[in-house]
Amino acid sequence: MHAYQAFINGDWVDAASGARFESEDPFTAKVWATLPRCGEEDVDRAVKAARAALERGPWAEMHPTARGALLRKFGDLIARDADQLALAEVRDNGKLWAEMRGQCGYLPQWFYYFGGLADKVEGAVLPIDKPDMFTYTRHEPVGVVAAITPWNSPLLLLTWKLAPALAAGCTLVIKPSEFTSASTLELMKLVKEAGFPPGVINVVTGFGPDCGAALTNHPGVDKIAFTGGEASGRMIAKGAADTFKRLTLELGGKSAQVIFEDANLENAVKGVVSGIFAATGQTCIAGSRVIIHESLHDAFVAQFTAMAKQARMGDPLDPDTQVGPVTTRPQFARILDCIGIAKSGGAKLVMGGTRATRPECGDGWFIEPTVFTHVTNEMEIAQTEVFGPVLSIITFRTEEDAWAMANDTPYGLAAGVWTQDQARMFRAAKKLRAGMIWTNCYRTVSYMSPFGGFKNSGQGRESGQAAIHEYLETKAVWMDY
Numbered sequence: 001m002h003a004y005q006a007f008i009n010g011d012w013v014d015a016a017s018g019a020r021f022e023s024e025d026p027f028t029a030k031v032w033a034t035l036p037r038c039g040e041e042d043v044d045r046a047v048k049a050a051r052a053a054l055e056r057g058p059w060a061e062m063h064p065t066a067r068g069a070l071l072r073k074f075g076d077l078i079a080r081d082a083d084q085l086a087l088a089e090v091r092d093n094g095k096l097w098a099e100m101r102g103q104c105g106y107l108p109q110w111f112y113y114f115g116g117l118a119d120k121v122e123g124a125v126l127p128i129d130k131p132d133m134f135t136y137t138r139h140e141p142v143g144v145v146a147a148i149t150p151w152n153s154p155l156l157l158l159t160w161k162l163a164p165a166l167a168a169g170c171t172l173v174i175k176p177s178e179f180t181s182a183s184t185l186e187l188m189k190l191v192k193e194a195g196f197p198p199g200v201i202n203v204v205t206g207f208g209p210d211c212g213a214a215l216t217n218h219p220g221v222d223k224i225a226f227t228g229g230e231a232s233g234r235m236i237a238k239g240a241a242d243t244f245k246r247l248t249l250e251l252g253g254k255s256a257q258v259i260f261e262d263a264n265l266e267n268a269v270k271g272v273v274s275g276i277f278a279a280t281g282q283t284c285i286a287g288s289r290v291i292i293h294e295s296l297h298d299a300f301v302a303q304f305t306a307m308a309k310q311a312r313m314g315d316p317l318d319p320d321t322q323v324g325p326v327t328t329r330p331q332f333a334r335i336l337d338c339i340g341i342a343k344s345g346g347a348k349l350v351m352g353g354t355r356a357t358r359p360e361c362g363d364g365w366f367i368e369p370t371v372f373t374h375v376t377n378e379m380e381i382a383q384t385e386v387f388g389p390v391l392s393i394i395t396f397r398t399e400e401d402a403w404a405m406a407n408d409t410p411y412g413l414a415a416g417v418w419t420q421d422q423a424r425m426f427r428a429a430k431k432l433r434a435g436m437i438w439t440n441c442y443r444t445v446s447y448m449s450p451f452g453g454f455k456n457s458g459q460g461r462e463s464g465q466a467a468i469h470e471y472l473e474t475k476a477v478w479m480d481y
């Protein structure tokens, strides 16, 4: 059994109350680690440590070039220890070893990229319309950041906050999901070695309603960077309004994969398979609604189900496994509920729809890759975020109908478009109301490219140059000479 501690002001600590909670391995369905159940007192200590580091001492005084060097060193250490970080997330989350190894090898790029930006934040001298006035702008760190992450991709989604926030000169208190805190704490083992002063990066572990809420409501927090569900996001945004905390919200999705009659069908099938079954469908950008031209429907369903039936399920550590377990017990139950809702709503189940009882799945929380046809956009299964390996297939006749259906959800995170018509690709980019549009590809991300959603999928953007400004305030300075 692994016994983790929280990380406050550079020290490994237990909760002040001494309380702990357990984390389960989704492949074995057994407890593998315990963690401190932090509450208000621990959160208060962490926020005070972060504020002290922000306002005085070596971090507050550090030149941005030196800050950038620290970020790059951190990136090097992550590259060195990528296997250990990947292993913690495979055990805690059930993500595939092959995927995690690739991801941990890529994470350093965010620290190199934002490390490079740290000393390139420039103010401007304004050609002001007043006589004898000298007016300029300066950018300053927004302050103490509460970084709240979900269970589906803990290290990646933390990195998207940590790298730009540190580059901007902020300090952080991180609260990972109660289901998957281990990899975040493994990452903290590298913080001292990289040379970050105590208090710059802190981690409290615990549950959303007590530990998470204590953090987001704390008056010492200036900004909340949250990734998680829509309901939690709404609650946090309402709480943040009391003190006007700055907010970045990355929430849910119900992303469409629009397949036109001229698409390369083989490529589209592969793109949809990875878009919905990667990470067992537990990604905010899961392409969970296929909107396909009626002339291609039957051929698509035949090819898609043939390919999906070959997916190997089982031990996430086995490099040959293609679909792993669902990460949490409640999520496993929710996915089965959603499948029930789809059936009773009139959708036709053509594949899967049950718990996977293959011998290689053992006692783990596995769900068979599931496909519904005869779905219409009004059905609940076409509107609700399942966050599991469940695909809904809807048909269309005209291009205008396709855009309208793709946009007809409360979300606007991502969309995929499969066509060989270049003019249509540009029309797609204009017509689809989503933060990421993938054309003849799906689910690619980069430290250079903005990530975030329209509508109920959130506000603000992570990654890309502008992301550093999510962690900066702008000051206008006037001088009468």
Ligand code: NAD
Pocket: 148, 149, 150, 151, 152, 153, 157, 175, 176, 177, 178, 206, 207, 208, 209, 211, 212, 213, 214, 216, 227, 228, 229, 230, 231, 232, 233, 235, 236, 249, 250, 251, 252, 253, 283, 284, 385, 387, 413, 452, 453, 457, 458
């Ligand atoms: P969740 O909202 O239940 O939890 C996310 C985090 O918020 C956890 O750390 C949790 O403890 C904390 N939390 C919950 N209630 C809180 C409260 N009242 N105050 C403060 N903190 C609170 O989400 P989840 O189930 O962990 O994650 C799945 C969701 O995340 C899905 O909806 C998915 O679409 C979304 N997601 C979005 C993106 C994106 O970038 N848009 C990426 C990944 C996941």
